[in-house]
Amino acid sequence: MVDFIQNCLDGIMLGSSYALLAIGFTLIFGVMRRLNLSYGPSIMVGAFVGTLVYLEFKANAVAIAAATVVGAVIVGIYVERLCFRAIRRGAAVASMVSSFVIWMQLEEIVTVVFPDRTYFFPPMVTADPIDLGPFFFKVENIVMFAVAAVMTVLLHWLLQYTRFGLALRAVSENPRAALFMGINVGAVMFLAFVIASAFGGVAAYLIVSADGQITPLFGLWATFKGLIAMMLGGMGSIPGAILGGLLLGVVEAQSIWYLGTEYRDLSAYFLLFLFLVFRPGGLMGQLAVERELAATRRV
Amino acid sequence: MLRIEGLRRSFGGVAALEELDLAVADGEVMGLIGPNGSGKTTLFNVITGVHQADTGRVLLREEEITRSTPARIVRQGIARTFQNLRIFQRMSVRENVWVAQHSLPGVGPMALMSNRSAAERARKAEVDRLLDAVGLADRRNVLAGSLPLPDQRRLELARALVRSPALLLLDEPAGGMTPAETAEMAALIRDFAVPGRTCIVIEHKLDLISTLCQRLCVLNFGRKIADGEPGRVLEHPEVLEAYLGRDAVNA
Amino acid sequence: MDDIYLITILSNIGMISFIALSAYLLLVVGEISFGQQAFFAVSAYGSGIATAMWGWPIWLGLLWGALVAGAAALVVAIPTVRLRGLYFSVATLAFAEMVRLIFEIFTYQVEIDGELVGPDGSDGFRDIRAIYDSNVSAFEYMLIIYGLLAVVLIGFLILERSRLGAIFRMIGEDPMLTEMQGLNVTKYKILAVVMAGIVAGIGGALYAHLATYVEPKIFNVMLGVHALAYGLIGGLGTAFGPLIGVAIDIGLLESIRAISGYRMIVFGGLVAVLLIVRPRGLLDEAAMHWLRGRWRGLIRAEN
Structure with a gap:
């Protein structure tokens, strides 16, 4: 029982990083209705910008984190311009494939600039794990969880209580109607992309600094963890992204403990497959699916 | 040919069709009119299986097709056109x-x-x-x-x-056309589509309806408010009210 | 030496073409699959087991691999084919990753001539030696690859002109309208997924025997997404589209050695720009329609 609870706690800590990745994903998807496969790779580039700042200037944690976020946002803008803005509406597949080839491009740029593949990434804190009764917590995990919680609250405020948030919700509900209301849809999409990239940048910093190292493969990892967490929670739903991320973390932690490391990803994909077949809307998104079905059945 | 009994269909609490009864005889050409949102296209969608009826039955040649899939319904001899092409x-x-x-x-x-x-x-x-x-x-x-x-x-x-098809459903076949094009379309349907089959035509353009139909049925808020010979139906007070508003009728 | 290099590249182009055609077929019915590499993998293992462990002849091993891949596709298709858009894509991704991760732990070995043969989890599956044991040269094997590719391609070209091919394109454009032509869309989609699985399977079986060694990590999602990209680069209007995509990527850029280290930087940028101008690829439906019109015109002019 103690093991099970400890696994749940570990899973929630791990899951909070997945949740951050999924929030970025779901923001972009909610507004664009297109999948950005380059999401992981662009925050991976951000993390390498952080590495560069560390290697060149021996900068402190705050500067590295800032560099990571700025790098992720700049690359995010590049992806938005090239793969989303420039491709006309209705060509969602083209956008997706375009974001995939840009992923390949980003990965190769990173391997050209950083030929050693694996680089040391400075941890944000160095402290011993904290014991609490029979359970223990790693400090970096607690920080990760706290930052994820704060950012979620921040995002909630932004979406629910600001004019920009209202515009963003209007665009994700119905871009055409939003356009007729005088909302600058392009600008809203652009800003959503920037916010999502910033979220991704923070997530990247937290995850990579907890790992203590970075490789170009982080891009693939981040895209797929974010995608799975988003799908589990329900596409386009922010609470869904958080719940999906936590669920994914807990399931992975339990599988590692009870089945072994090699079953970690297998159980995650198995869970995803079951969800898609039996509850494609995920934890929160059933309504969204029905709306989409209604739209495709519209005659 | 087609018989509809007690048909109901609502979308999220709004009834698009309510307790609709309708029978169309073999070889009949029926016009279906009504203001926007009165349930005309919904009726076509329910007949062809695109939408499921909440309650009620649809029978084609006395065979129930209410719960059938669009593909099967089409294979039983119904064909249609679409309002928004x-x-x-x-x-x-x-x-x-x-x-x-x-x-x-x-x-x-x-x-x-x-x-x-x-x-x-x-x-x-x-x-x-x-x-x-x-x-x-x-x-x-x-x-x-x-x-x-x-x-x-x-x-x-x-x-x-x-x-x-034995039954042809035309959804605004002259929608968006000029008067000359409408007349051409009406002649085309009369000479070519109608002979030998049963038709239901949704149309706002009354000259097309009067060229084609021996019978006219009017829907409003998902209910049938008039049904019969076109000349009479169009003078029916409820029809005038639905189209022109209460004040115009009273004036 | 150079000849061997050329034969290897051409053989690779041929084998990847199968998986590109497989992803293309699903793009035609309007579905994006991230998971065609799963059928490639299932067939690579299946045919390898058949020839190396059960001692079946190569041709039977290839056939078996394709059939196993088709059966696997049927198993995926039944629960997932009703899912639309991104849901289907992610379901195929989840399935393919499951297949890869299962091969990471799948061990099935027998002793042949004092040596253990068979898949050994993440260490892969060695010694699929059927073509070397029967003295097929690299060149001859390349001819086998292209022979089979030609057969599949002719099948696609016949399909394109047939009613069945039209049904696939109809579903890709408007499933509801297709249903309104009296066609059971679900049934035809399952058929398309199974056909795509078989096509990918042929490629996988050929691959296993040329490489003689397969390991699970080859069949990662990168393979599947590349396959997808090829169709969209070459164009969705014709089965030559994916082949053009493969040839551009592997052929052209691999052969220009000067940029081989920067291949994806150049290629990625080029494709991104191409997709802005032509979101359905070089030879899209409109382009093919125009070309066919010109072709008809030429024939008429000659008569």
Whole structure:
């Protein structure tokens, strides 16, 4: 029982990083209705910008984190311009494939600039794990969880209580109607992309600094963890992204403990497959699916 | 031919069709009118299985088709056109008509793969004959998406007719057309689509209705408010009210 | 030496073409699959087991691999084919990753001539030696690859002109309208997924025997997404589209050695720009329609 609870706690800590990745994903998807496969790779580039700042200037944690976020946002803008803005509406597949080839491009740029593949990434804190009764917590995990919680609250405020948030919700509900209301849809999409990239940048910093190292493969990892967490929670739903991320973390932690490391990803994909077949809307998104079905059945 | 009993269909609490009863006899051509949102297209959608009825029954030749899939309903002899045009834009005009034959009886697995048999040649000849009849023969190799709107409506008509349906549902066949084009379309439907089959026509243009229909049915808020010979129906007070508003009727 | 290099590249182009055609077929019915590599993998293992462990002849091993891949596709298709859009894509991704991760732990070995043969989890599956044991040269094997590719391609070209091919394109453009032509869309989609599985399977079986060694990590999602990209680069209007995509990527850029280290930087940028101008690829439906019109015109002019 103690093991099970400890696994749940570990899973929630791990899951909070997945949740951050999924929030970025779901923001972009909610507004664009297109999948950005380059999401992981662009925050991976951000993390390498952080590495560069560390290697060149021996900068402190705050500067590295800032560099990571700025790098992720700049690359995010590049992806938005090239793969989303420039491709006309209705060509969602083209956008997706375009974001995939840009992923390949980003990965190769990173391997050209950083030929050693694996680089040391400075941890944000160095402290011993904290014991609490029979359970223990790693400090970096607690920080990760706290930052994820704060950012979620921040995002909630932004979406629910600001004019920009209202515009963003209007665009994700119905871009055409939003356009007729005088909302600058392009600008809203652009800003959503920037916010999502910033979220991704923070997530990247937290995850990579907890790992203590970075490789170009982080891009693939981040895209797929974010995608799975988003799908589990329900596409386009922010609470869904958080719940999906936590669920994914807990399931992975339990599988590692009870089945072994090699079953970690297998159980995650198995869970995803079951969800898609039996509850494609995920934890929160059933309504969204029905709306989409209604739209495709519209005659 | 078609009998509808107690049909109900609502969308999220809003009733699009309420307790609708309707019977259409063999060979009858019925006009279906009503203000926007009165449930006309919903009725077509329920008949063809695109939407499921909440309650009530739809019978085609006394056979229940209420819970059937669109594909099966179409194979039982119903064809339709669409108010907001649906054609395969990335296919040629000729292909758009040809594809409607895929599920005709006699098109088996072999015919799906080969197009050299005598039967297949006959089917292609039928496609060309229909394109000729609707006046699209000279543009049969054009991509359908590039046709002007009146021609797209003619193409939809040809596609519906190639299956020789027993019941033809036309949803605003002259929508968006000029008066001259409307008259042309009305003549085309009268001479070519109507003979030998049962038709229901949704249309706002009364001259088209009066050219084609012996019977007119009026829907408002999903209910039938009048049904009968066109001249009389149009004088019915509830119909005038639905179209012109209460004040106009009282004045 | 150079000849061997050329034969290897050409053989690779041939084998990847199968998986590209497989992803293309699903793009035609309007579905994006991230998971065609799963059928490639299932067939690579299946045919390898058949020839190396059960001692079946090569041709039977290839056939078996394709059939196993088709059966696997049927198993995926039945629960997932009703899912639309991104849901289907992610379901195929989840399935393919499951297949890869199962091969990471799948061990099935027998002793042949004092040596253990068979898949050994993440260490892979060695010694699929059937073509070397029967003295097929690299060149001859390349001819086998292209022979089979030609057969599949002719199948696609027949399909394109047939009613069945039209049904696939109809579903890709408007499933509801297709249903309204009296066609059971679900049934035809399952058929398309199974056909795509078989096509990918042929490629996988050929791959296993040329490489003689397969390991699970080859069949990662990168393979599947590349396959997808090829169709969209070359164009969705014709089965030559994916082949053009493969040839551009592997052929052209691999052969220009000067940029081989920067291949994806150049290629990625080029493709991104191409997709802005032509979102359905070089030879899209409109382009093919135009070309066919010109072709008809030429024939008429000659008569």
